[in-house]
Amino acid sequence: MKKKFRKFKMFKYFGGLAVIGLVSLGTAIEIDRLAGYSGIKQKTAQKLAQEYDGRKGEKKQENRETNVKSLERITNPKNLEAITNDPKDVSLSVKQNTNIKNIVEIKYPNPKYTKDDNFKSDTTRMTVSRLFYGESSTEINNKDYLFGVEWSFKNREKIKKKPLKEIILENNGKTWQYTCFSPKYKNYEKVKDPIGYGSKKQAKEEKAFREMVWRKCYDLAGKVLEKDTKPINKTQEKLKETTNYWVDSVKAPYWSYEHDENGNYVRDKNVLRTPLAVVELKLKKENGKPYKAYFYNLKSDL
Secondary structure, three states: OHHHHHHHHHHHHHHHHHHHHHHHHHHHHHHHHHHHHHHHHHHHHHHHHHHHHHHHHHHHHHHHHHHHHHHHHHHOHHHHHHHOOOHHHHHHHHHHOOOHHHHHHHHOOOOOOOOOOOOOOOOHHHHHHHHHHHHHHHHOOOHHHHHHHHHHHHHHHHHHOOOHHHHHHOEOOOOEOOHHHOOOOOOHHHHHOOOOOOOOOOOHHHHHHHHHHHHHHHHHHHHHHHOOOOOOOHHHHHHOOOOEEEEOOOOOOHHHEOEOOOOOEOEOOOOOEOEOOOEEEEOOOEOOEOOEEEEEOOHHHO
16 A cells, blocks of 8 residues: 555656646747747848848948939039039039039139129129120030130220220210120129029029029139130131120111211112121020020221
């Protein structure tokens, strides 16, 4: 009896241990399973995070490459000429890279200017800058046109032998040597305030465009005052003799036709006024309408 009881007790003891062992084993398995599941989730999360970071990295790299291309594009002299005629492109470039403004400042300094009516405080370079801006802002990339404008004031300077600034601003109260400096001229405010003229609520794109053109005019003024631009084609060889010019967006001036010794128009057989020999240039369209510029050599009349 005692032996049986002892066996039962041992069975109960070892059975209890076995049960405990099984429970522990089950718990361990479950813990491992949960730990494994958690590990999988953790690995998945890490993988997703890496993929996300990778995509972000690719996006950053893509943006960086876009910015670099944008910088290369806008700082390339050839492209600088193109974008100055396209305010949308300027806007796009500015949005793509905020440092472009600084690069443009290095390429083309932004001069400070006064808004005086008589332009007395202007340096010669500033006066020439205003002249290019008022007469040529829509043709800032037309090399032939700019060449003709440059030689118009240089030839006058040689003939009149006066300070260039005085020659450019010369007027009798009714007519000006260069119409853009006349208070009656439609774009006079543009010459006074190259960047801020017109509406105070101008779009950023428009302001960026104006500033770009103004910078380029100032840069051009410095170059032509330092050194004469040499002709690079037959048209420019003729334009080098320019003293006067006009654009057919306005009425033909009196001096653009031949006159007799009494100041009367010389007329042909059809009683039409006889135009003087000119160099004719096609300009870009404005509001869908094509314009032309006419350049004259009137040295004998100055």
